[in-house]
Amino acid sequence: MTANETGLPVAEPTEVRRHIGRLAREHRGQLILTIILYGLAAAAGLGAPWLLGVLIDSIDTTNATGTINAVGLAIGGFVLLQSVFAGLSHYVSGRFGETVMAELREDFVERSLRLPLSTIERAGTGDLMTRSSRDVSQLGQTLRRAAPETIVCVITLALILVALALMNPLLALVTVVTVVPVLWWPARWYLKRARPAYLEENKAYGQINEELAATVEGARTIEALRWQRRRIAVGDGDIATSYRTERRTLFLRSILFPSLDFGVTLPLATGLLVGGVMYGSELATLGQVTAALLYINQAGEPMFMLLAWLDELQTGSASLGRVLGVGSKGAAAPEGSKRAEHVDTTVNVTDVRYAYVPGHDVLHGVSLDVAAGERLAIVGPSGAGKSTLGRLIAGIDSPGDGRIDVAGRDVAEMSLEDLRREVLLVTQEHHVFSGTLRDNLALARTSATDDEIAAALTAVDAGDWLTGLPDGLDTLVGSGNLRVTPAQAQQIALARLVLADPDVLVLDEATSLLDPRAARHLERHLASVLEGRTVIAIAHRLHTAHDADRIAVVDDGRIIELGSHEALLDADGQYAHLWRSWQG
Structure with missing residues (x-):
């Protein structure tokens, strides 16, 4: 793996080749059938030039008319065979490409979902978006066209050379x-430089x-601070960089x-x-010279296309390296042993x-x-290190x-799988996916029944909202559907938490989007539902701290006070000062 500046690695060429080899082994039958059909199509295409040579040499024979008719019928037969085999080979190779492409897409999604959130944040969503869109699209083009066409060209050239x-x-x-010296050095020069150039692009x-x-x-922050020109300048700089990388690959092609x-x-x-x-x-x-020249001329197209497809293959190789780099060693979460059942959740x-x-x-x-089972509140000034x-x-x-x-x-x-069963983090930032309310909640536990989902919503004080929905759990929410308020999105996130039922919960301002009275009511609801779980609540509203078993006061990256609400008030330290200020 080679790491890039975005933080997501790129698979080395050796790993890309190993992956291609593994795909070829897994789909050996389809690949062999594709090669055989393309070989038959190429072989059928060799009949016409040979027959034309025979026809030319037989013009001055006594039975020239009969020979011409026979050769004409034979040429028609070869053309028909070539069309049939070419059609079958394109169909089989198309199925092969789509099958492999579907597997790569599924593998990419699995790799992306295994990525730790910290890795995505360091890498930036733009890089992941580009890999999931542009790189996957380019890879699809390579699998559907470049790879099969390369096989066709190689088989055709080999058979033409034999003929x-x-x-x-x-x-x-x-x-x-004549051909090898002319094409070898430009191709070698190009291949040495193409992959790094396409990765940069x-x-x-x-x-x-x-x-x-x-x-x-x-956008709102940019407008408020009047940073429009600054953001335009950043965009212009990125486009200029892209322009330079595009010119580099264009130079290689030229x-x-x-x-x-x-x-x-x-x-020729x-x-x-x-x-x-x-x-x-x-x-x-x-006739021999004519047939030979026709073969040489016939070899021109696959020869040109073979080297022309090098460009597409290099693009596909770079894209496959970036796709395989997602979730690879250095990007994915560490592997662990199978989860054991834990009673102690300290x-x-x-x-x-x-x-x-x-x-x-x-x-x-x-x-x-x-x-285990303790409720700890972490409080302190902004920037102290709580989150x-x-x-x-x-x-x-x-x-x-x-x-x-x-x-x-x-x-x-x-x-990552064990970690998410043990510990879950809920923040004030939530996402509602486009789909039904049921689908949004079942993300936490796909086996959850409708009754369990409804109970989870009731546990986070959203039971009345559910009852008022036009289609209940089948109501479409998210982009373009029923508008969900920030507070309702927060309740959906907390209901997912109830369904996931982890051993340890980390709540980072998880009720901040609710008004104080509703937030306190919801937290008391949650406290009864999550009884026995270890809860670590990061809070700015000190009523959350008041209800906790213990409170840790963080300042400048250090825990400066630790104890119960009453003990910290008696100590008259920073927490007591915060409490009095909050009480007003």
């Missing part, structure tokens, strides 16, 4: 000697998407394609010259340090023990130093 050698070995030798597209998404999402034109024309001219000399010296008949944070930028720690040696600590406990990020254990297991060593 030419049988017809006239000297002309076959002349063709090979795709990365530039990813950066454009990243900045465009950031501009759209932050060297390759003229070489192909020359390489295709030269052997040379063959015509040598064939004329051989005919004049009676070393070959006119959380142990031991001397944890963390920095978003190397050398600038936001957490400084934090240690904290949370007992960072919550993300580390939830396994979104890994600590730079120190260790975090949940039920005695190091969070950094747990597989």
